[in-house]
Amino acid sequence: MQFFNMFWDYRQYFLDGVKYTLLLAAIGVVCGFILGMLVALLRMSKWKVLRFIGSVWVEFLRGTPMLVQLLIIHYGFATAFDLKFSALQSGAITLTINSSAYLAEIFRAGIQGVERGQTEAARSLGMTQSMAMRHIILPQAVKNVLPAIGNEFITIIKESSIVYVIGVSEMMFQANSIMSMTYDGMTPFLIIAVMYFILTFILSKILGVFERKLMSRDQR
Secondary structure (H helix, E strand, C coil), X not given: CHXXXXXXXXXXXXXXXXXXXXXXXXXXXXXXXXXXXXXXXXXXCCXXXXXXXXXXXXXXXXXXXXXXXXXHHHHHHHHHHCCCCCHHHHHHHHHHHXXXXXXXXXXXXHHHHCCHHHXXXXXXXXXXXXXXXXXXXXXXXXXXXXXXXXXXXXXXXXXXXXXXXXXXXXXXXXXXXXXXXXXXXXXXXXXXXXXXXXXXXXXXXXXHHHHHHHHHHHHC
């Protein structure tokens, strides 16, 4: 009963947390999608300098904790360059650049998975390299990696909890606030654990349906 009573008494806190969690995850995936695609193209460029920049971006962001990246953006930039972001902006930027590193590798695998003959066929029709990439390769690559992009969205929902350390009012922050008011160190976190599970479970089911529709469309 304590579980349900606390959820009902503090429902507005939990719902506000869900709102900010989903907002941050959506920004991280959408902006990370665009940035990740650009980084993937850098990684596959014929120019060595661009390949180096893309590699550094991916390796650095994958090789450092997200918490460190978050603190650098929120506190480091403010003290070193007087570049101040709100807590929400810092959280969104961190999730965007972090997810872009993982999405870049997903896109790179998707692009490399498209048969080489399709590029050659597009070039034989008079398309330039960029036209072939934009109209032939990228649409197929994105379609092939949609399940992986969905998984990244689920990962970001869970990892967005880290931004509570700078004061973003997402689910973890709200659970901490309720704990400080009620002195209950168990129930608020059990509630958000169930809420995280419900969010990710529903999203994974929706992605499964979407993936099956794409597969059935391809088989026609």
